[in-house]
Amino acid sequence: MTGVTLVLDLPAWLTAGQRDTISALAERNDAAHGDDLLGLVLSGSAARGLATERSDLDVVVVLTDDAAEGRSTDKSPEVDEIVDSWSELTTVPPFGTEHWWSRWSYAWAPVLLDRTGGELAAAVRRLATVTPEEADAVLIEHDRLDGWVNFAYRALKSVRDGRSLEARLDAAESVPWLLDVVFTMAGRVRPYNKYLAWELRTHPLEDWPADELLGLVERSLDGDADALRETFARVRAACAAYDDRRGHTRTTDMVDGWRDQLAVFEDRA
Structure with missing residues:
Protein backbone atom coordinates (compact mmCIF):
# COMPACT_ATOMS: atom_id res chain seq x y z
CA MET A 1 0.00 0.00 0.00
CA THR A 2 3.07 2.26 0.28
CA GLY A 3 3.20 4.89 -2.42
CA VAL A 4 -0.57 5.05 -2.81
CA THR A 5 -2.05 8.47 -2.22
CA LEU A 6 -3.60 8.51 1.24
CA VAL A 7 -7.20 9.63 1.56
CA LEU A 8 -7.73 11.13 5.00
CA ASP A 9 -11.06 12.04 6.57
CA LEU A 10 -10.11 15.37 8.17
CA PRO A 11 -12.57 17.38 10.30
CA ALA A 12 -13.74 20.57 8.62
CA TRP A 13 -12.67 22.75 11.54
CA LEU A 14 -8.95 22.00 11.18
CA THR A 15 -6.75 24.82 9.90
CA ALA A 16 -4.68 24.53 6.74
CA GLY A 17 -1.56 24.18 8.87
CA GLN A 18 -3.08 21.37 10.93
CA ARG A 19 -4.15 19.58 7.79
CA ASP A 20 -0.65 19.82 6.35
CA THR A 21 0.88 18.51 9.59
CA ILE A 22 -1.45 15.52 9.69
CA SER A 23 -0.96 14.75 5.99
CA ALA A 24 2.82 14.80 6.40
CA LEU A 25 2.56 12.52 9.45
CA ALA A 26 0.33 10.10 7.53
CA GLU A 27 2.65 9.97 4.53
CA ARG A 28 5.70 9.47 6.74
CA ASN A 29 4.08 6.56 8.59
CA ASP A 30 2.78 5.05 5.36
CA ALA A 31 6.27 5.15 3.92
CA ALA A 32 7.75 3.61 7.06
CA HIS A 33 5.14 0.91 7.71
CA GLY A 34 3.10 0.28 4.58
CA ASP A 35 0.32 -2.23 5.28
CA ASP A 36 1.31 -2.29 8.96
CA LEU A 37 -0.18 1.18 9.29
CA LEU A 38 -3.77 0.34 10.24
CA GLY A 39 -5.11 3.81 10.84
CA LEU A 40 -4.92 7.25 12.41
CA VAL A 41 -7.11 8.77 15.13
CA LEU A 42 -7.22 12.43 16.13
CA SER A 43 -7.51 13.17 19.84
CA GLY A 44 -7.01 16.11 22.16
CA SER A 45 -8.45 19.60 21.75
CA ALA A 46 -8.19 19.59 17.97
CA ALA A 47 -10.42 16.50 17.82
CA ARG A 48 -13.21 18.42 19.53
CA GLY A 49 -12.78 21.72 17.71
CA LEU A 50 -11.38 23.35 20.86
CA ALA A 51 -7.78 23.96 19.84
CA THR A 52 -6.19 27.32 20.54
CA GLU A 53 -3.00 28.88 19.21
CA ARG A 54 -1.18 27.10 22.05
CA SER A 55 -2.61 23.65 21.27
CA ASP A 56 -0.66 20.94 19.54
CA LEU A 57 -2.15 18.00 17.65
CA ASP A 58 -2.61 14.59 19.27
CA VAL A 59 -2.58 11.93 16.57
CA VAL A 60 -2.78 8.24 17.45
CA VAL A 61 -0.90 6.07 14.95
CA VAL A 62 -2.37 2.56 15.01
CA LEU A 63 0.07 -0.13 13.89
CA THR A 64 0.14 -3.90 13.80
CA ASP A 65 1.64 -5.38 16.95
CA ASP A 66 4.94 -6.20 15.23
CA ALA A 67 5.32 -2.73 13.71
CA ALA A 68 4.52 -1.02 17.00
CA GLU A 69 7.19 -3.01 18.81
CA GLY A 70 9.97 -0.54 18.08
CA ARG A 71 7.92 2.66 18.26
CA SER A 72 7.07 5.04 21.07
CA THR A 73 5.29 8.38 21.41
CA ASP A 74 7.11 11.18 19.62
CA LYS A 75 6.40 14.72 20.84
CA SER A 76 7.07 18.02 19.10
CA PRO A 77 5.62 21.54 19.47
CA GLU A 78 3.25 20.83 16.55
CA VAL A 79 2.15 17.26 17.13
CA ASP A 80 2.21 14.41 19.65
CA GLU A 81 2.50 11.24 17.60
CA ILE A 82 1.08 8.57 19.89
CA VAL A 83 1.69 4.96 18.86
CA ASP A 84 -0.93 2.29 19.63
CA SER A 85 -0.57 -1.33 18.69
CA TRP A 86 -3.66 -3.12 17.49
CA SER A 87 -3.68 -5.21 20.67
CA GLU A 88 -3.52 -2.09 22.82
CA LEU A 89 -6.34 -0.41 20.94
CA THR A 90 -8.63 -3.42 21.15
CA THR A 91 -7.97 -4.12 24.84
CA VAL A 92 -10.54 -2.43 27.08
CA PRO A 93 -9.05 -1.51 30.48
CA PRO A 94 -11.50 -2.02 33.36
CA PHE A 95 -12.36 0.76 35.78
CA GLY A 96 -9.68 1.27 38.41
CA THR A 97 -6.85 -0.19 36.35
CA GLU A 98 -3.80 1.71 35.14
CA HIS A 99 -5.08 2.60 31.68
CA TRP A 100 -8.72 3.35 32.48
CA TRP A 101 -7.89 7.07 32.48
CA SER A 102 -6.91 6.94 28.79
CA ARG A 103 -10.25 5.62 27.58
CA TRP A 104 -11.93 9.01 27.33
CA SER A 105 -9.18 10.23 24.98
CA TYR A 106 -11.00 8.18 22.32
CA ALA A 107 -14.44 9.68 23.01
CA TRP A 108 -15.78 11.55 20.00
CA ALA A 109 -12.31 11.17 18.45
CA PRO A 110 -12.38 11.40 14.62
CA VAL A 111 -10.90 8.44 12.80
CA LEU A 112 -8.76 10.01 10.08
CA LEU A 113 -7.73 6.77 8.38
CA ASP A 114 -9.14 3.26 8.80
CA ARG A 115 -7.63 0.37 6.87
CA THR A 116 -9.41 -2.30 8.90
CA GLY A 117 -12.80 -2.18 7.25
CA GLY A 118 -14.38 -0.35 10.17
CA GLU A 119 -12.90 -2.44 12.99
CA LEU A 120 -10.67 0.42 14.10
CA ALA A 121 -13.59 2.85 14.27
CA ALA A 122 -15.57 0.30 16.29
CA ALA A 123 -12.64 -0.20 18.69
CA VAL A 124 -12.38 3.56 19.22
CA ARG A 125 -16.11 3.78 20.03
CA ARG A 126 -15.86 0.81 22.39
CA LEU A 127 -13.14 2.40 24.49
CA ALA A 128 -15.39 5.36 25.29
CA THR A 129 -18.44 3.20 25.93
CA VAL A 130 -19.41 1.57 29.22
CA THR A 131 -21.31 -1.68 28.84
Missing part, protein backbone atom coordinates in the same frame (compact mmCIF):
# COMPACT_ATOMS: atom_id res chain seq x y z
CA PRO A 132 -24.18 -2.48 31.23
CA GLU A 133 -21.97 -4.99 33.02
CA GLU A 134 -19.17 -2.44 33.33
CA ALA A 135 -21.67 0.11 34.60
CA ASP A 136 -22.82 -2.21 37.37
CA ALA A 137 -19.18 -2.75 38.36
CA VAL A 138 -18.35 0.97 38.41
CA LEU A 139 -21.46 1.96 40.32
CA ILE A 140 -21.64 -0.92 42.77
CA GLU A 141 -18.46 -3.00 43.02
CA HIS A 142 -16.25 0.09 42.79
CA ASP A 143 -18.60 2.05 45.07
CA ARG A 144 -18.83 5.21 42.95
CA LEU A 145 -22.52 5.60 43.80
CA ASP A 146 -22.07 4.83 47.48
CA GLY A 147 -19.01 7.06 47.55
CA TRP A 148 -20.95 10.03 46.18
CA VAL A 149 -23.70 9.53 48.77
CA ASN A 150 -21.03 9.30 51.47
CA PHE A 151 -19.29 12.58 50.58
CA ALA A 152 -22.58 14.44 50.10
CA TYR A 153 -23.84 13.08 53.43
CA ARG A 154 -20.69 14.19 55.23
CA ALA A 155 -20.90 17.64 53.64
CA LEU A 156 -24.51 18.06 54.74
CA LYS A 157 -23.68 16.99 58.28
CA SER A 158 -20.97 19.63 58.39
CA VAL A 159 -23.42 22.25 57.10
CA ARG A 160 -25.84 21.22 59.83
CA ASP A 161 -23.13 21.50 62.47
CA GLY A 162 -21.82 24.86 61.27
CA ARG A 163 -18.52 23.59 59.85
CA SER A 164 -18.44 25.49 56.56
CA LEU A 165 -14.86 24.65 55.49
CA GLU A 166 -15.35 20.95 56.12
CA ALA A 167 -18.66 21.09 54.24
CA ARG A 168 -17.03 22.69 51.20
CA LEU A 169 -14.18 20.17 51.21
CA ASP A 170 -16.48 17.15 51.29
CA ALA A 171 -18.90 18.69 48.79
CA ALA A 172 -16.03 19.41 46.40
CA GLU A 173 -14.67 15.89 46.84
CA SER A 174 -18.09 14.48 46.01
CA VAL A 175 -18.11 15.96 42.51
CA PRO A 176 -15.81 13.44 40.74
CA TRP A 177 -17.86 10.60 42.22
CA LEU A 178 -21.06 12.24 41.03
CA LEU A 179 -19.75 12.65 37.50
CA ASP A 180 -18.68 9.00 37.41
CA VAL A 181 -22.22 8.04 38.43
CA VAL A 182 -23.94 10.30 35.89
CA PHE A 183 -21.84 9.29 32.89
CA THR A 184 -21.67 5.62 33.84
CA MET A 185 -25.46 5.38 34.02
CA ALA A 186 -25.53 6.84 30.50
CA GLY A 187 -23.12 4.18 29.26
CA ARG A 188 -20.27 6.62 28.77
CA VAL A 189 -16.82 7.16 30.23
CA ARG A 190 -16.64 10.35 32.27
CA PRO A 191 -14.83 13.10 30.34
CA TYR A 192 -11.72 14.87 31.49
CA ASN A 193 -12.63 18.01 33.43
CA LYS A 194 -11.39 20.22 30.60
CA TYR A 195 -14.02 18.77 28.29
CA LEU A 196 -16.94 18.39 30.71
CA ALA A 197 -18.95 21.43 29.60
CA TRP A 198 -18.14 20.77 25.94
CA GLU A 199 -19.38 17.17 26.11
CA LEU A 200 -22.54 18.01 28.01
CA ARG A 201 -23.46 20.68 25.47
CA THR A 202 -22.28 18.90 22.33
CA HIS A 203 -23.37 15.37 23.27
CA PRO A 204 -26.17 15.92 25.82
CA LEU A 205 -27.10 13.41 28.49
CA GLU A 206 -30.78 12.54 28.30
CA ASP A 207 -31.67 13.17 31.95
CA TRP A 208 -29.05 15.77 32.85
CA PRO A 209 -29.34 18.97 30.78
CA ALA A 210 -25.95 20.64 30.54
CA ASP A 211 -26.74 23.90 32.31
CA GLU A 212 -28.59 22.13 35.10
CA LEU A 213 -25.83 19.63 35.82
CA LEU A 214 -23.07 22.23 35.52
CA GLY A 215 -25.03 24.50 37.84
CA LEU A 216 -25.36 21.74 40.43
CA VAL A 217 -21.64 21.01 40.14
CA GLU A 218 -20.67 24.65 40.63
CA ARG A 219 -22.99 25.04 43.60
CA SER A 220 -21.73 21.79 45.11
CA LEU A 221 -18.15 23.05 44.83
CA ASP A 222 -19.28 26.00 46.96
CA GLY A 223 -20.70 23.65 49.58
CA ASP A 224 -24.30 24.61 48.79
CA ALA A 225 -26.54 22.32 50.86
CA ASP A 226 -29.54 22.87 48.61
CA ALA A 227 -27.50 21.80 45.58
CA LEU A 228 -26.51 18.57 47.30
CA ARG A 229 -30.11 17.85 48.20
CA GLU A 230 -31.35 18.62 44.69
CA THR A 231 -28.63 16.40 43.26
CA PHE A 232 -29.56 13.58 45.63
CA ALA A 233 -33.18 13.66 44.48
CA ARG A 234 -32.06 13.47 40.85
CA VAL A 235 -29.58 10.71 41.53
CA ARG A 236 -32.24 8.70 43.34
CA ALA A 237 -34.58 9.04 40.36
CA ALA A 238 -31.72 8.11 38.02
CA CYS A 239 -31.08 4.97 40.08
CA ALA A 240 -34.72 3.89 39.73
CA ALA A 241 -34.57 4.38 35.95
CA TYR A 242 -31.19 2.64 35.70
CA ASP A 243 -32.35 -0.35 37.74
CA ASP A 244 -35.47 -0.61 35.59
CA ARG A 245 -33.33 -0.79 32.45
CA ARG A 246 -31.01 -3.35 34.02
CA GLY A 247 -33.76 -5.51 35.50
CA HIS A 248 -32.45 -5.31 39.05
CA THR A 249 -32.65 -3.05 42.11
CA ARG A 250 -28.98 -2.89 43.02
CA THR A 251 -28.39 0.87 42.87
CA THR A 252 -31.69 1.67 44.58
CA ASP A 253 -30.90 -0.89 47.26
CA MET A 254 -27.48 0.66 47.79
CA VAL A 255 -28.95 4.11 48.38
CA ASP A 256 -31.81 2.79 50.52
CA GLY A 257 -29.23 0.98 52.62
CA TRP A 258 -28.37 4.32 54.19
CA ARG A 259 -31.78 4.12 55.90
CA ASP A 260 -32.36 6.82 58.54
CA GLN A 261 -29.15 8.61 57.61
CA LEU A 262 -30.88 9.77 54.43
CA ALA A 263 -32.90 12.22 56.53
CA VAL A 264 -30.07 14.74 56.14
CA PHE A 265 -30.86 14.89 52.42
CA GLU A 266 -34.38 15.95 53.27
CA ASP A 267 -33.22 18.55 55.83
CA ARG A 268 -34.69 16.46 58.64
CA ALA A 269 -31.50 15.81 60.59
Whole structure:
Protein backbone atom coordinates (compact mmCIF):
# COMPACT_ATOMS: atom_id res chain seq x y z
CA MET A 1 0.00 0.00 0.00
CA THR A 2 3.07 2.26 0.28
CA GLY A 3 3.20 4.89 -2.42
CA VAL A 4 -0.57 5.05 -2.81
CA THR A 5 -2.05 8.47 -2.22
CA LEU A 6 -3.60 8.51 1.24
CA VAL A 7 -7.20 9.63 1.56
CA LEU A 8 -7.73 11.13 5.00
CA ASP A 9 -11.06 12.04 6.57
CA LEU A 10 -10.11 15.37 8.17
CA PRO A 11 -12.57 17.38 10.30
CA ALA A 12 -13.74 20.57 8.62
CA TRP A 13 -12.67 22.75 11.54
CA LEU A 14 -8.95 22.00 11.18
CA THR A 15 -6.75 24.82 9.90
CA ALA A 16 -4.68 24.53 6.74
CA GLY A 17 -1.56 24.18 8.87
CA GLN A 18 -3.08 21.37 10.93
CA ARG A 19 -4.15 19.58 7.79
CA ASP A 20 -0.65 19.82 6.35
CA THR A 21 0.88 18.51 9.59
CA ILE A 22 -1.45 15.52 9.69
CA SER A 23 -0.96 14.75 5.99
CA ALA A 24 2.82 14.80 6.40
CA LEU A 25 2.56 12.52 9.45
CA ALA A 26 0.33 10.10 7.53
CA GLU A 27 2.65 9.97 4.53
CA ARG A 28 5.70 9.47 6.74
CA ASN A 29 4.08 6.56 8.59
CA ASP A 30 2.78 5.05 5.36
CA ALA A 31 6.27 5.15 3.92
CA ALA A 32 7.75 3.61 7.06
CA HIS A 33 5.14 0.91 7.71
CA GLY A 34 3.10 0.28 4.58
CA ASP A 35 0.32 -2.23 5.28
CA ASP A 36 1.31 -2.29 8.96
CA LEU A 37 -0.18 1.18 9.29
CA LEU A 38 -3.77 0.34 10.24
CA GLY A 39 -5.11 3.81 10.84
CA LEU A 40 -4.92 7.25 12.41
CA VAL A 41 -7.11 8.77 15.13
CA LEU A 42 -7.22 12.43 16.13
CA SER A 43 -7.51 13.17 19.84
CA GLY A 44 -7.01 16.11 22.16
CA SER A 45 -8.45 19.60 21.75
CA ALA A 46 -8.19 19.59 17.97
CA ALA A 47 -10.42 16.50 17.82
CA ARG A 48 -13.21 18.42 19.53
CA GLY A 49 -12.78 21.72 17.71
CA LEU A 50 -11.38 23.35 20.86
CA ALA A 51 -7.78 23.96 19.84
CA THR A 52 -6.19 27.32 20.54
CA GLU A 53 -3.00 28.88 19.21
CA ARG A 54 -1.18 27.10 22.05
CA SER A 55 -2.61 23.65 21.27
CA ASP A 56 -0.66 20.94 19.54
CA LEU A 57 -2.15 18.00 17.65
CA ASP A 58 -2.61 14.59 19.27
CA VAL A 59 -2.58 11.93 16.57
CA VAL A 60 -2.78 8.24 17.45
CA VAL A 61 -0.90 6.07 14.95
CA VAL A 62 -2.37 2.56 15.01
CA LEU A 63 0.07 -0.13 13.89
CA THR A 64 0.14 -3.90 13.80
CA ASP A 65 1.64 -5.38 16.95
CA ASP A 66 4.94 -6.20 15.23
CA ALA A 67 5.32 -2.73 13.71
CA ALA A 68 4.52 -1.02 17.00
CA GLU A 69 7.19 -3.01 18.81
CA GLY A 70 9.97 -0.54 18.08
CA ARG A 71 7.92 2.66 18.26
CA SER A 72 7.07 5.04 21.07
CA THR A 73 5.29 8.38 21.41
CA ASP A 74 7.11 11.18 19.62
CA LYS A 75 6.40 14.72 20.84
CA SER A 76 7.07 18.02 19.10
CA PRO A 77 5.62 21.54 19.47
CA GLU A 78 3.25 20.83 16.55
CA VAL A 79 2.15 17.26 17.13
CA ASP A 80 2.21 14.41 19.65
CA GLU A 81 2.50 11.24 17.60
CA ILE A 82 1.08 8.57 19.89
CA VAL A 83 1.69 4.96 18.86
CA ASP A 84 -0.93 2.29 19.63
CA SER A 85 -0.57 -1.33 18.69
CA TRP A 86 -3.66 -3.12 17.49
CA SER A 87 -3.68 -5.21 20.67
CA GLU A 88 -3.52 -2.09 22.82
CA LEU A 89 -6.34 -0.41 20.94
CA THR A 90 -8.63 -3.42 21.15
CA THR A 91 -7.97 -4.12 24.84
CA VAL A 92 -10.54 -2.43 27.08
CA PRO A 93 -9.05 -1.51 30.48
CA PRO A 94 -11.50 -2.02 33.36
CA PHE A 95 -12.36 0.76 35.78
CA GLY A 96 -9.68 1.27 38.41
CA THR A 97 -6.85 -0.19 36.35
CA GLU A 98 -3.80 1.71 35.14
CA HIS A 99 -5.08 2.60 31.68
CA TRP A 100 -8.72 3.35 32.48
CA TRP A 101 -7.89 7.07 32.48
CA SER A 102 -6.91 6.94 28.79
CA ARG A 103 -10.25 5.62 27.58
CA TRP A 104 -11.93 9.01 27.33
CA SER A 105 -9.18 10.23 24.98
CA TYR A 106 -11.00 8.18 22.32
CA ALA A 107 -14.44 9.68 23.01
CA TRP A 108 -15.78 11.55 20.00
CA ALA A 109 -12.31 11.17 18.45
CA PRO A 110 -12.38 11.40 14.62
CA VAL A 111 -10.90 8.44 12.80
CA LEU A 112 -8.76 10.01 10.08
CA LEU A 113 -7.73 6.77 8.38
CA ASP A 114 -9.14 3.26 8.80
CA ARG A 115 -7.63 0.37 6.87
CA THR A 116 -9.41 -2.30 8.90
CA GLY A 117 -12.80 -2.18 7.25
CA GLY A 118 -14.38 -0.35 10.17
CA GLU A 119 -12.90 -2.44 12.99
CA LEU A 120 -10.67 0.42 14.10
CA ALA A 121 -13.59 2.85 14.27
CA ALA A 122 -15.57 0.30 16.29
CA ALA A 123 -12.64 -0.20 18.69
CA VAL A 124 -12.38 3.56 19.22
CA ARG A 125 -16.11 3.78 20.03
CA ARG A 126 -15.86 0.81 22.39
CA LEU A 127 -13.14 2.40 24.49
CA ALA A 128 -15.39 5.36 25.29
CA THR A 129 -18.44 3.20 25.93
CA VAL A 130 -19.41 1.57 29.22
CA THR A 131 -21.31 -1.68 28.84
CA PRO A 132 -24.18 -2.48 31.23
CA GLU A 133 -21.97 -4.99 33.02
CA GLU A 134 -19.17 -2.44 33.33
CA ALA A 135 -21.67 0.11 34.60
CA ASP A 136 -22.82 -2.21 37.37
CA ALA A 137 -19.18 -2.75 38.36
CA VAL A 138 -18.35 0.97 38.41
CA LEU A 139 -21.46 1.96 40.32
CA ILE A 140 -21.64 -0.92 42.77
CA GLU A 141 -18.46 -3.00 43.02
CA HIS A 142 -16.25 0.09 42.79
CA ASP A 143 -18.60 2.05 45.07
CA ARG A 144 -18.83 5.21 42.95
CA LEU A 145 -22.52 5.60 43.80
CA ASP A 146 -22.07 4.83 47.48
CA GLY A 147 -19.01 7.06 47.55
CA TRP A 148 -20.95 10.03 46.18
CA VAL A 149 -23.70 9.53 48.77
CA ASN A 150 -21.03 9.30 51.47
CA PHE A 151 -19.29 12.58 50.58
CA ALA A 152 -22.58 14.44 50.10
CA TYR A 153 -23.84 13.08 53.43
CA ARG A 154 -20.69 14.19 55.23
CA ALA A 155 -20.90 17.64 53.64
CA LEU A 156 -24.51 18.06 54.74
CA LYS A 157 -23.68 16.99 58.28
CA SER A 158 -20.97 19.63 58.39
CA VAL A 159 -23.42 22.25 57.10
CA ARG A 160 -25.84 21.22 59.83
CA ASP A 161 -23.13 21.50 62.47
CA GLY A 162 -21.82 24.86 61.27
CA ARG A 163 -18.52 23.59 59.85
CA SER A 164 -18.44 25.49 56.56
CA LEU A 165 -14.86 24.65 55.49
CA GLU A 166 -15.35 20.95 56.12
CA ALA A 167 -18.66 21.09 54.24
CA ARG A 168 -17.03 22.69 51.20
CA LEU A 169 -14.18 20.17 51.21
CA ASP A 170 -16.48 17.15 51.29
CA ALA A 171 -18.90 18.69 48.79
CA ALA A 172 -16.03 19.41 46.40
CA GLU A 173 -14.67 15.89 46.84
CA SER A 174 -18.09 14.48 46.01
CA VAL A 175 -18.11 15.96 42.51
CA PRO A 176 -15.81 13.44 40.74
CA TRP A 177 -17.86 10.60 42.22
CA LEU A 178 -21.06 12.24 41.03
CA LEU A 179 -19.75 12.65 37.50
CA ASP A 180 -18.68 9.00 37.41
CA VAL A 181 -22.22 8.04 38.43
CA VAL A 182 -23.94 10.30 35.89
CA PHE A 183 -21.84 9.29 32.89
CA THR A 184 -21.67 5.62 33.84
CA MET A 185 -25.46 5.38 34.02
CA ALA A 186 -25.53 6.84 30.50
CA GLY A 187 -23.12 4.18 29.26
CA ARG A 188 -20.27 6.62 28.77
CA VAL A 189 -16.82 7.16 30.23
CA ARG A 190 -16.64 10.35 32.27
CA PRO A 191 -14.83 13.10 30.34
CA TYR A 192 -11.72 14.87 31.49
CA ASN A 193 -12.63 18.01 33.43
CA LYS A 194 -11.39 20.22 30.60
CA TYR A 195 -14.02 18.77 28.29
CA LEU A 196 -16.94 18.39 30.71
CA ALA A 197 -18.95 21.43 29.60
CA TRP A 198 -18.14 20.77 25.94
CA GLU A 199 -19.38 17.17 26.11
CA LEU A 200 -22.54 18.01 28.01
CA ARG A 201 -23.46 20.68 25.47
CA THR A 202 -22.28 18.90 22.33
CA HIS A 203 -23.37 15.37 23.27
CA PRO A 204 -26.17 15.92 25.82
CA LEU A 205 -27.10 13.41 28.49
CA GLU A 206 -30.78 12.54 28.30
CA ASP A 207 -31.67 13.17 31.95
CA TRP A 208 -29.05 15.77 32.85
CA PRO A 209 -29.34 18.97 30.78
CA ALA A 210 -25.95 20.64 30.54
CA ASP A 211 -26.74 23.90 32.31
CA GLU A 212 -28.59 22.13 35.10
CA LEU A 213 -25.83 19.63 35.82
CA LEU A 214 -23.07 22.23 35.52
CA GLY A 215 -25.03 24.50 37.84
CA LEU A 216 -25.36 21.74 40.43
CA VAL A 217 -21.64 21.01 40.14
CA GLU A 218 -20.67 24.65 40.63
CA ARG A 219 -22.99 25.04 43.60
CA SER A 220 -21.73 21.79 45.11
CA LEU A 221 -18.15 23.05 44.83
CA ASP A 222 -19.28 26.00 46.96
CA GLY A 223 -20.70 23.65 49.58
CA ASP A 224 -24.30 24.61 48.79
CA ALA A 225 -26.54 22.32 50.86
CA ASP A 226 -29.54 22.87 48.61
CA ALA A 227 -27.50 21.80 45.58
CA LEU A 228 -26.51 18.57 47.30
CA ARG A 229 -30.11 17.85 48.20
CA GLU A 230 -31.35 18.62 44.69
CA THR A 231 -28.63 16.40 43.26
CA PHE A 232 -29.56 13.58 45.63
CA ALA A 233 -33.18 13.66 44.48
CA ARG A 234 -32.06 13.47 40.85
CA VAL A 235 -29.58 10.71 41.53
CA ARG A 236 -32.24 8.70 43.34
CA ALA A 237 -34.58 9.04 40.36
CA ALA A 238 -31.72 8.11 38.02
CA CYS A 239 -31.08 4.97 40.08
CA ALA A 240 -34.72 3.89 39.73
CA ALA A 241 -34.57 4.38 35.95
CA TYR A 242 -31.19 2.64 35.70
CA ASP A 243 -32.35 -0.35 37.74
CA ASP A 244 -35.47 -0.61 35.59
CA ARG A 245 -33.33 -0.79 32.45
CA ARG A 246 -31.01 -3.35 34.02
CA GLY A 247 -33.76 -5.51 35.50
CA HIS A 248 -32.45 -5.31 39.05
CA THR A 249 -32.65 -3.05 42.11
CA ARG A 250 -28.98 -2.89 43.02
CA THR A 251 -28.39 0.87 42.87
CA THR A 252 -31.69 1.67 44.58
CA ASP A 253 -30.90 -0.89 47.26
CA MET A 254 -27.48 0.66 47.79
CA VAL A 255 -28.95 4.11 48.38
CA ASP A 256 -31.81 2.79 50.52
CA GLY A 257 -29.23 0.98 52.62
CA TRP A 258 -28.37 4.32 54.19
CA ARG A 259 -31.78 4.12 55.90
CA ASP A 260 -32.36 6.82 58.54
CA GLN A 261 -29.15 8.61 57.61
CA LEU A 262 -30.88 9.77 54.43
CA ALA A 263 -32.90 12.22 56.53
CA VAL A 264 -30.07 14.74 56.14
CA PHE A 265 -30.86 14.89 52.42
CA GLU A 266 -34.38 15.95 53.27
CA ASP A 267 -33.22 18.55 55.83
CA ARG A 268 -34.69 16.46 58.64
CA ALA A 269 -31.50 15.81 60.59
